[in-house]
Amino acid sequence: MVHAYILIQTEVGKAAAVARAITELDGVATAEDVTGPYDVIVRAEARSVDELGKLVVAKVQAVDGITRTLTCPVVNL
Numbered sequence: 864m865v866h867a868y869i870l871i872q873t874e875v876g877k878a879a880a881v882a883r884a885i886t887e888l889d890g891v892a893t894a895e896d897v898t899g900p901y902d903v904i905v906r907a908e909a910r911s912v913d914e915l916g917k918l919v920v921a922k923v924q925a926v927d928g929i930t931r932t933l934t935c936p937v938v939n940l
Contacts, residue, residue, distance in 0.1 A: 864909070865908065865910070865911060865912055865915050865937075866907070866936070867906075867907050867908075867909075867915055867937060868904060868906060868934075868937070869905040869932055869933070870903075870932065870933040870935065871901060871903040871905065871923075871929055872900075872930050873928045873930060877902075877928030877929075878896040881896075881902070881926055881927075881929055882894045882895060882896045884926045885905055885923060885926055888918070888922050888923065890907050890914075890915075890918045890922075891905055891907050891918075892906040892908055893906045901933075912936070915934070919932060
């Protein structure tokens with residue numbers, strides 16, 4: 864299983880709606896609106912890196928109000 868944090872920037876005033884919409888997607892464990900340079904932080908999981916990429920590109924980035932994403936896969940050192 865691959866886990867990742869997805870850092871999301873949204874249009875002004877859209878963070879709460881984006882977090883709610885992303886929470887409904889399969890593969891999303893949590894989505895919370897935050898303050899700082901990013902507006903929403905998502906914890907996601909997938910069976911492979913390829914599936915994680917598909918989740919981000921096909922589902923997360925399709926949510927209305929998102930302007931930019933940064934995907935940070937979790938590594939176990």
